[in-house]
Amino acid sequence: MTVDPVLAAEQAHLETARTELARMREHTRELTEEAARRPGDAVADAALGAALARRAAALVDDPGSTLFFGRTDLDSGESLHIGRRHVMDTAGDPVVIDWRADVSRGFYSATRDERHGVVLRRRFGVDGGRITAYEDEHLLDPDEHDAASEILAREIERPRSGPMRDIVATIQPEQDALVRADARTTVCVQGAPGTGKTAVGLHRAAWLLYAHRERLTRQGVLVIGPNHAFLQHIAAVLPALGEVEVEQATMESLLTGGAEGRKPVAVRAVEEPAVARLKGDARMAAVLHRAVWSALVDPTEPLVLTRGSTRWRVPAYRLAELVAELRTRGLRYEAARDLLPARIAHVVLQLFEAAGDSPDDRVQDAVARSADVKREVKKLMPPQDAARVLWRVLAEPEFLAACAEGVLDEAEQELLRWTTPPRTPGSARWTAADAVLLDEVADQLSRTPSRAHVVLDEAQDLSAMQLRAVGRRCTTGAATVLGDIAQGTTPWAAASWDEVLDLIGKPEGQLEILDRGFRVPSAVIDYAATLLPWIAPDLTVPRSVRTDPGRLDVRSVDDPVAAAVKEVRAALAGEGSVGVVLAAGHVEAAARELAAAGIGFARLDDPELDAPQRVSLVPAGLVKGLEFDRTVVVEPSAIVAGEPDRRTGLRRLYVALTRAVSAMTVVHADPLPEELG
Template identity: 45%
Template sequence: MTFAEPASTPALDAERRFHDTCRAGLAAMIEGADEQVVIGENASASGADAEVLGYQLRSQAKGLRELPQGPLFFGRLDFGQGGEHAGQSYHVGRLRITEHPAAPPLVVDWRAPVSRAFYQAGANDPQGVDVRRRFGWAPGSVGDSADLTSMEDERLGAGEGGQGASGSRILTGEIERPRVGPMRDIAATIQPEQDDLVRAGLATSLCVQGAPGTGKTAVGLHRAAYLLYTFPQRIQRGGLLILGPNRTFLSYISAVLPALGETGVRQSTVGELVAHGEVRAEDDEAAAVVKHDARMARVLRRALYGRVSADAVVDSVEVPDGTYRWRVPLGELRRIVADVRREEPPYDVGRERVRSRAVRLIQDRAERRGVTATHVWLQKVGRARVMSAYVDAVWPRVRPEEVLYQLLSDESELTRAAEGVLDEGEQRALLWGRPSRSYKSAKWSAADLVLLDEVAGLLEHPEGYGHIVVDEAQDLSPMQARAVARRATFGSLTVLGDLAQGTTPWAARRWGELLGHLGKPEADVVPLTTGFRVPAAVVSLANQVLARIDVDVPAARSLRGDGELRIEEVADVVAGAVGAVRRALAQEGSVGVIAAERDVPRVREALAGAGVEVAGPDELGARVTVLAAGVAKGLEYDHVVAVEPAAVVEAEARGMERLYVVLTRAV
């Protein structure tokens, strides 16, 4: 392996000049995209076609203009004399850059097939690569060529170099760079096992069981970017969705996809996804646990379809048609309802199916008498008052709020729907003590919104996505998972999580059952156990906690031999935390001060009183962040001060899992 030192080699100077060329090429691409918008707006095409074309061109131009500033390439591949790319050299970056659409690219996109060798090639399998070059850029560079400070060559064709993070000084430095501000992309540092997951096909659903620091979140986001690049039309038809546990986490990861050239991807929490109203109530734990249980799906189906009754009609239907009346006998009307009920269509589809079949019977009779059944005639028959009254009687029109309100406020209705499914204690936990006057004034809890989404899904299938990335999936309840599954019926999932970090009362203990609720029981579960950011000293302590958690996951290991762990017993934990923060501030990087929720106010107050400027978890880029253990999941800090771990454990039923989360935030 060869290391080229800064500012002293002709090769490094040549790469800087080439970067200037790439910068000019990108500027030309942006200018050309703006010109295409003008041309497209003046194009003579049908209204719909012109609108689609204009939207595509404007989106492309907007995406190029909004690209974050940064280095335009991070690697180079020089191929040997054999194979498809014999004698070719390619610079690899986050975006394809070309001087002209028909010209060879100056930089190839990291997602392009040729770029895979950058991540997968090694001395034992060079994949046709003679030399792999990595570039070292100054931290925080906005892409000035002078910020290209070093480069490193691995002569794979000569049997030198390795595969993965081992042996590369630039790669190791980039992985271990201090973490301040939002999450960064890992396009320059993707490891072979991560690359395999990133490039899995669109039809493949994956579950990544990732130990702390293994990059599972980054893998999921880069897979999203890869799918958008590789299957643009199929993804655009269905859309792509990123689901995270809370808004703090989504803010933290929000810069990754734009840095990779992908904007406009929806990022949401599950609560926002199922928001059929405003959360204005809070359940006690007993009620919440029952509401999130998978058995509620059966209860809700019973409550909804209990409104359907063939016996609700007691006489034949006679539809007037001028001086004639078309009659459908009572037996036929009841048979229609029974047949449709057995077919189990969505509720609203079933309602219209009942109507259309009754109309069809009348149409058959009319045509036998020589009547021409035009579209207008059929509509008239279908919307006749007696026909609508029949449909409303046997298959009433309902709203999700009506169904859930009646279930939670009417003891007899709850008993009927839950009999044999929920025991008496569970039913009592669900029943409202003082219900509102109607569903319109009901105050819904967060769990109620999930139940409303279940009922809405029974009425009509929701709009789906081509692919959904679900992060921190281990904390999903079965009912939340069903909400995700309804939106991925014809799409695929990337499920990311760590069973050892499950902290909700309904957190999964095994992946198989949760994947079933997500509608993808066939998804492969792939473990990532090698940590690249959490130091070995921290991982060792976390593994001791892991041994006390009832989950079947492999222990993590770390490639980092550096890092420091200190356990201090102090008389005053708040004063001790202030001292620990002062020591951490003497070093480079961000500081996360994590405590049980009840202790956060006095820790913040003590730090402020000591002259330390502190921020909350939503204020990205702060040097010192004070946060409750409950919102720490998914976040990373260069230094972590865990204030009174025992208080974190005692604060909730899954306290040991919460402590595991807290300990592994340190990178």
């Protein structure tokens, strides 16, 4: 059989790259062992060891994929192989260029009109870690017509099982522009299903860590997803790109887990939707701010400080002025409390100087640390605990009325108050909405540490108070905000992205729209888009750019659960993952029938879920952000009816109907919602 010399040369380059990567990894291992043997400073050695461990983890090779997926030939005659990480030879020359490097941009964005110095772009087909095909695009050839890349289409449409993969080989120009947006810019992406908005957010995090490694590693990068199943779905993307230390959390785990020096919060209760909606209202921030600062005590007596044989007096009105000045500066409560001793000491030193003394800084420090001043500070600004502040707001009607005056009406205050208040903050049965309020109070007391960058997915579903919680975690950095207004399914779902950006403190953020669907086929997205006039009339209908239109079957059956099991069995004869999406009330029946049929599956509502399965049983409330090669949607009317109002139910159905990458089957016994046409 004739061997293609180009293919053979590229495969040889791949083997060279793998050899050099193994050498780099071995060199890192030797440095680690040498550092462990060398005596030195314990802190410095620990930092070096951690850095080398990160380096070694980033150099792990995946034999199932290739180290590069493309190549560009430049005007200079140089050829660059573009891959997931940088690989160099013993002389320091690049064997593979990291996709994030600036010289790699041409691979993604070069056109015949704007070549960026690229004369040839080559894409590689890959199977089992070997290069099996290549496709060349000559940007200087006037006779070569633009044609869709078959390799690119196959990679986008390739069946997948297990977690989400990176998209470095298939990033489109509009996605690349968002990935490489300036580190100081907050980007908000309105993305229709299948447009790759989640992948854009994750790849932007990887690019920022490459371009601004020191600052982002020091301050941290945080990815916030809607639920545990979603985090498991995306967990492999950043490690595959060599980034192994990015923090990933849901809103609940972020606010209850006890990170950032905060006390853990045990969520042990669920409240009525109307109460949760009120607790998520932005006006609660003003109520809690008043609650925190209501602890101030007006001084009624002067502070008397004894020094030697002399007693010095600071009048009560002067103490009141000092406290008022600190409050008007917009400081956190604890920061103001830490500054008050120095302010009082400064006034005392002025008294010393007026008496002819010449005190220095050591005297001022001694006065600030004196028992008399400490007692006065404790009396004027008592120490506070977030749980006790919120407990008083919810348990003491008079206190709530004072804090909510002019902010919440009497009916809202009645709704907010506990019917049977717990005797102490320690016995309170906090809810998820309370955890957000506790976080707000904790930030009013002392500033929340800021990350260098926050990636927030499914942002349209967060309450105003949750968005404030996200915003205070990127006060010194920027954010990537991802979502789809049409997929908002919470009672407080956002109506506009301007509102979201304002609440996270980034009103200057730039809004970008992705409406070209790369993962959802046209048959599926066109069917789901019939709901858009009812759920998001201002949004444009997304366009699928897939060459394969996919497959859609809508079947009326007597037993939807039994029909779904039959569809799953048929789907398992092919490749890829299968998702059974259904209303919560049908999950138990589907689980029993799948088990009886001998089909292995994972229930995504299982908090102990670890290893993914090829078949996933997904309550409709957890399917957001996930995708499967084939989906079976069971009883759409039940999905709609499972929500508190019809518009939210239709939005939930829209989400369920847009999770398929290749094919979707809808099975139903009840009539379909009339909005589906």
